[in-house]
Amino acid sequence: MINKVSPIKKHLFINGEEVQTKEYSNLYSPYTREVISEIAVATKEQTEQAIEAAYQSKDEFARMPAFLRAQILENVVQLLKENFNEAAEIITRETAKPITFSLGEVTRTIETYKFAAEEAKRIHGETIPFDAASGGIGRVGYTVRNPIGVIGAITPFNFPMNLVAHKVGPAIASGNTVVLKPASQTPLSALFIAKLFKQAGLPDGVLNVVTGPGRTVGDTIVEDGRVNMITFTGSTSVGINIRNKAKLKKTTLELGSNAAVIIDKNINIDKIIDRCIMGAFSNQGQVCISLQRIFVHEEIYEEFTNKFVEAAKQLKLGNPFDHETYLSSLITPDELDRTLSWIEEAKQSNATILAGGKAQGNILEPTIIANCTPSLKVSCQEVFAPIVTVTKVKSIREAISHVNNSHYGLQAGIYTDSVSNALLASNELHVGAVIINDVPTFRVDNMPYGGVKESGTGREGIKFAVEEMTEMKLIVWNQN
Structure with missing residues (x-):
């Protein structure tokens, strides 16, 4: 028997609030081809509004102590456990993934956010022995890792909850704000997670979800100067296009394969x-x-x-x-x-x-x-x-x-x-x-995940994604 639900309008999620749009598109079940929801189609201006919300929130969120960021992620873990079956049903409804595999994806998503909560407390640098160089006598140095700023996250349909977690989890753990564009076929999982993050105590503006076509939403995120990094999972052709448009922005690209x-x-x-x-x-x-x-x-x-x-x-x-x-x-x-x-x-x-x-x-x-x-x-x-x-x-x-x-x-x-x-x-x-x-x-x-050749650049897996989403800064003290 098919789990039928009445189509519900789903809006954008910007600065902690649902935002309506002029246009909505039908979301169809891959299995029955029935309409399961009406999804907001963002304009370029609304995408820029989401970017501005993330941009205005980034400095304050970067100053949030690590234990508080970790606690928010732990709260999301608990909320996912409490809403376990609903989360799996959302995945199956929008992807036609068999429910047994959707239940497995929710289990992995919980683990992913748990890893992110733990990694929030483990971001550290190292000391540098400057006296190893003749010109370094009397100097002490160390590195720190700072959040990169606003992260544009573009996710695919096939793991709509866990692959969102692989971008949102490390971003929040490391003190970044996010503008998330989920795949057009699977926005429900992303909007569901955004709601949980709000319940978990994430400050408004830190996570924004913008739905709509790639040529409008995706291109705006990639090209906007306020966005400091793009993390994308999807096809090789789209990844190459993103890298060309991103110019000097940092990019992590998890692309195709024929394993x-x-x-x-x-x-x-x-x-x-x-x-x-x-x-x-x-x-x-x-x-x-x-x-x-x-x-x-x-x-x-x-x-x-x-x-x-x-x-x-x-x-x-x-x-x-x-x-x-x-x-x-x-x-x-x-x-x-x-x-x-x-x-x-x-x-x-x-x-x-x-x-x-x-x-x-x-x-x-x-x-x-x-x-x-x-x-x-x-x-x-x-x-x-x-x-x-x-x-x-x-x-x-x-x-x-x-x-x-x-x-x-x-x-x-x-x-x-x-x-x-x-x-x-x-x-x-x-x-x-x-x-x-x-x-x-x-x-x-928690493993480093990524490829070579046309399979992409950079690595995911929470510890490794945190490294991608932070910038190293060197601090040098002259004691002379």
């Missing part, structure tokens, strides 16, 4: 099938580090492929509010059409569809493709759907070569019982993280 796992010979296949299924098909494959390419040693290729295909065929598709559902709708009908066209391209190139390849209504079946050439879109581009390719290799070195043959470099995994092969992969894979004996989809919220 891969290497499966060595002598691996117990039964122990890894469930993880590979999760890596490829959780959240409909709409994950930056979703398992998209699998390279299997030729000695176990047939056994792995057969068991992987059989497991994929057992997954339940349907209503995202059903606790048994594993896959539901992609985020928009256009995304479904795109992925079906990529599958058709693979078919025309004589690739083999081992499972799926079709839509059931507006749900794409979990799809496994073999015999893919590296130039096919399902292999070389970010598919962002429940589609995975399986390729036979003769050696780990061959597999590493395939993984590195990509514009992306976010995360990669390897299953192996060989220390030598694990070290080889660790050294040779050109990615931001190598995950040994697990899929590349592994992430916990």
Whole structure:
């Protein structure tokens, strides 16, 4: 049964208040295509109003003691625990993420804000031994880290609550103010969190949420001189555009990927099938580090492929509010059409569809493709759907070569019982993280997360995001 709610108008959140707009747009359920809300469409002037609110609040908030910032974040943790099921239902309603995965996202969001509360108390510098230099005798120096100012945060649809936390949490922990633009399909989670922060005692103007199209809201945030830093998660093409427009602003860009796992010979296949299924098909494959390419040693290729295909065929598709559902709708009908066209391209190139390849209504079946050439879109581009390719290799070195043959470099995994092969992969894979004996989809919220090449710049994970969101200042005392 689908959880139906009457559409409610959702306004902007600026300077601690709801702000109405002249225009509202319908927000549709990805699963039913019914209207679930009416969302404010901000103008350029209203976006500038939000930026001004953050700008006027930044100096006072930067002076707030760390223990008070930490307490506000702890209050949000408690409020999320108290509103746990409502938060998960909001995620499922606006994304069609199966409710079991939405419940998991809320759990992670709580942890993310908890990490932020703890890191608020751990921002520190270091002393510098100036007398190590002949000209430094009689001088003492140390560094401090100061908040960078106003942070423009632009977040994606796929983890609408936890990826907001990865930007808002460290920003508040380090004493910055925020103008947040959530993805157009998933504003409800961001507005829900803004309400919780107000209840938690966050001063007005510190967190502002502006909904609307990227060409109006996003561009205004990126180009406004009062915004000191942009933190963005999304597609590579948009990230490149943001970096060009941001000029000398600091940017953290978490971008695309076509993540891969290497499966060595002598691996117990039964122990890894469930993880590979999760890596490829959780959240409909709409994950930056979703398992998209699998390279299997030729000695176990047939056994792995057969068991992987059989497991994929057992997954339940349907209503995202059903606790048994594993896959539901992609985020928009256009995304479904795109992925079906990529599958058709693979078919025309004589690739083999081992499972799926079709839509059931507006749900794409979990799809496994073999015999893919590296130039096919399902292999070389970010598919962002429940589609995975399986390729036979003769050696780990061959597999590493395939993984590195990509514009992306976010995360990669390897299953192996060989220390030598694990070290080889660790050294040779050109990615931001190598995950040994697990899929590349592994992430916990305190690890440094980010990529190389067209997968982005900078690192998230609360401690590391705090470093990105603060500026180092050197203090030198002359004792002579």
